[in-house]
Amino acid sequence: MDKTLESFLHPHRKPNVRFRLPAFDEEFEMRALTAPEGIKCALFAQQRDLPAGLAMLPNVAEALVTPNLRNKDLQDALSEKAGKKIMEPYDAALALFTDSELATLIDIYSKLTVTPVEYSQGIEQAKNA
Numbered sequence: 001m002d003k004t005l006e007s008f009l010h011p012h013r014k015p016n017v018r019f020r021l022p023a024f025d026e027e028f029e030m031r032a033l034t035a036p037e038g039i040k041c042a043l044f045a046q047q048r049d050l051p052a053g054l055a056m057l058p059n060v061a062e063a064l065v066t067p068n069l070r071n072k073d074l075q076d077a078l079s080e081k082a083g084k085k086i087m088e089p090y091d092a093a094l095a096l097f098t099d100s101e102l103a104t105l106i107d108i109y110s111k112l113t114v115t116p117v118e119y120s121q122g123i124e125q126a127k128n129a
Helices: 003-009 035-047 057-063 072-082 089-096 099-113 121-128
Strands: 017-019 028-030 064-066
Touching: 017 099, 028 099, 035 057, 057 064, 057 089, 057 099, 072 089, 089 099
Parallel strands: none
Antiparallel strands: 017 028, 028 064
């Protein structure tokens, strides 16, 4: 296989990010989502008719590795606490975090998923001409 094509099969992805939130004793871990996961989250946001400002919350909930918001035991405990059935990471996030914590999580996810782009020298020369 062509070496250039081979390089596309083995991209260098950002590692998961670990961080702490003041209200929690344990460390959090977040990962970047795959393209199919991101599409699934976008469809979920559309189905729930989330406003644009909240459309990133399903991605954040899905991207959390620790805690795993898909964990049945966690969802059951949150369901009991919230007084309603919780079966989706998004709903678990709403039950678990405050508004300001969700804003922080969105910020962390946004920084994790930013992909810097390197333009070739020819494009920069054309722009400056």
